[in-house]
Amino acid sequence: MWCGAAISLALLYNLSQVAQQPERHTITSNIQYRVNQGGLPKLSFGIERAKNVEVIEGGEELLQNCLSDSLTWTEDPLLFRLAHTHPASIQSCRENRSPSLHAIFRKVPGEPLRVWVHLDGHGSQTMGIRMAHLGEVLFHKLTFQNNDQDRMFENLKLSFSRPLQPAPAPATPLGASDRLTLFTDKTVSQVQPYVSSVASSAFFQLFSPTSVWGQGADRFTNHLVASFSQRLVTYGIQSAAAAALHEDLRYKPSLSHNLWKRTEHALVSTLVLETPQGKDLALANIVAAVGSGMVINASLPGRENSVHPGTWRFAGLDLLGFAEGNLWREFKPDIKHFLRSKF
Numbered sequence: 001m002w003c004g005a006a007i008s009l010a011l012l013y014n015l016s017q018v019a020q021q022p023e024r025h026t027i028t029s030n031i032q033y034r035v036n037q038g039g040l041p042k043l044s045f046g047i048e049r050a051k052n053v054e055v056i057e058g059g060e061e062l063l064q065n066c067l068s069d070s071l072t073w074t075e076d077p078l079l080f081r082l083a084h085t086h087p088a089s090i091q092s093c094r095e096n097r098s099p100s101l102h103a104i105f106r107k108v109p110g111e112p113l114r115v116w117v118h119l120d121g122h123g124s125q126t127m128g129i130r131m132a133h134l135g136e137v138l139f140h141k142l143t144f145q146n147n148d149q150d151r152m153f154e155n156l157k158l159s160f161s162r163p164l165q166p167a168p169a170p171a172t173p174l175g176a177s178d179r180l181t182l183f184t185d186k187t188v189s190q191v192q193p194y195v196s197s198v199a200s201s202a203f204f205q206l207f208s209p210t211s212v213w214g215q216g217a218d219r220f221t222n223h224l225v226a227s228f229s230q231r232l233v234t235y236g237i238q239s240a241a242a243a244a245l246h247e248d249l250r251y252k253p254s255l256s257h258n259l260w261k262r263t264e265h266a267l268v269s270t271l272v273l274e275t276p277q278g279k280d281l282a283l284a285n286i287v288a289a290v291g292s293g294m295v296i297n298a299s300l301p302g303r304e305n306s307v308h309p310g311t312w313r314f315a316g317l318d319l320l321g322f323a324e325g326n327l328w329r330e331f332k333p334d335i336k337h338f339l340r341s342k343f
Contacts, residue, residue, distance in 0.1 A: 025153040028053050030119055033153065034101055037160055039072060041065060043117075050146055052104075052118040059115035063105050066093035079272075079281045098123040099156050119152050174248060182249055183239045187232055192328050196321075197227040212303050226302030233295050234318050238288035247273050247284045251329040266326040270319060289318035 028048045035043055041061035046054040055062065066073045076092035084090060084104060091105040100123030104116045187193055201223040214222050242249050254265035273282040293314035
């Protein structure tokens with residue numbers, strides 16, 4: 001009798017311990033919870049890995065959902081695909097909510113579409129949220145950790161009590177005449193290009209001991225020729241590359257009133273530009289800097305000797321020139337206001 005009672009008590013204790021153990025959440029269970037909330041096609045999953053789970057059914061429908069529903073999804077530009085294998089040959093979409101379902105699609109000719117999904121703590125609503133996600137990725141890579149799926153589940157439940165943020169209205173696309181105007185503004189039709197070239201030439205005239213520009217007044221005029229030649233080549237390549245890549249070269253001032261944040265925004269805009277898909281690498285700037293560097297290093301306009309400084313030196317100077325132009329456009333209204341108040 002006592003033996004039977006002891007066994008019964010032991011069984012009851014074990015059952016109570018099992019009941020008290022919290023439910024453990026996984027990538028698959030969390031994504032299934034997300035699917036059950038609606039707005040997504042029915043998905044079937046394969047083997048779960050450390051960072052994602054493969055979709056074995058419903059992948060085609062998920063891709064169509066991503067491409068057709070801009071309120072729910074944002075397609076990743078190249079900048080945000082670089083952390084994945086084969087970034088140039090995949091498509092990647094993120095939900096416009098946090099946590100965000102992140103789907104990666106890869107289509108190889110002659111093979112069925114392959115799809116992997118996981119949940120990110122941050123979505124794609126704004127550039128700030130995307131940068132927060134980048135910090136999350138770097139933290140996981142440095143600490144060899146993955147997302148806490150239990151915490152992800154709690155945040156996922158909470159997110160459905162908030163409305164989706166609507167995607168921002170796209171800017172008016174640039175036409176050929178707009179791009180021509182941008183090119184002339186940066187080269188011949190505005191004051192800033194002349195001021196920049198004259199100031200640079202005057203600096204070399206006064207402080208540079210090198211004889212590469214000649215002697216006397218020739219030093220000034222030769223450097224002025226070189227500066228304008230490099231400007232025309234650089235911005236010509238930049239405009240052509242931007243048109244081919246659908247990049248928007250119009251500078252968008254910071255909304256901050258903080259001096260350092262505005263300066264940071266201007267400098268970052270040298271390497272990050274708007275595309276039809278959102279923020280992306282400023283490939284046109286990179287192509288222009290390297291392409292112009294090759295042309296100027298080969299032709300050496302204005303120089304009186306045949307010493308070649310090197311493509312990368314010219315490319316670096318071009319990138320500094322882009323940053324200088326962004327700083328001018330960022331603070332030009334403040335400079336004008338200051339001058340008018342003083343004079």
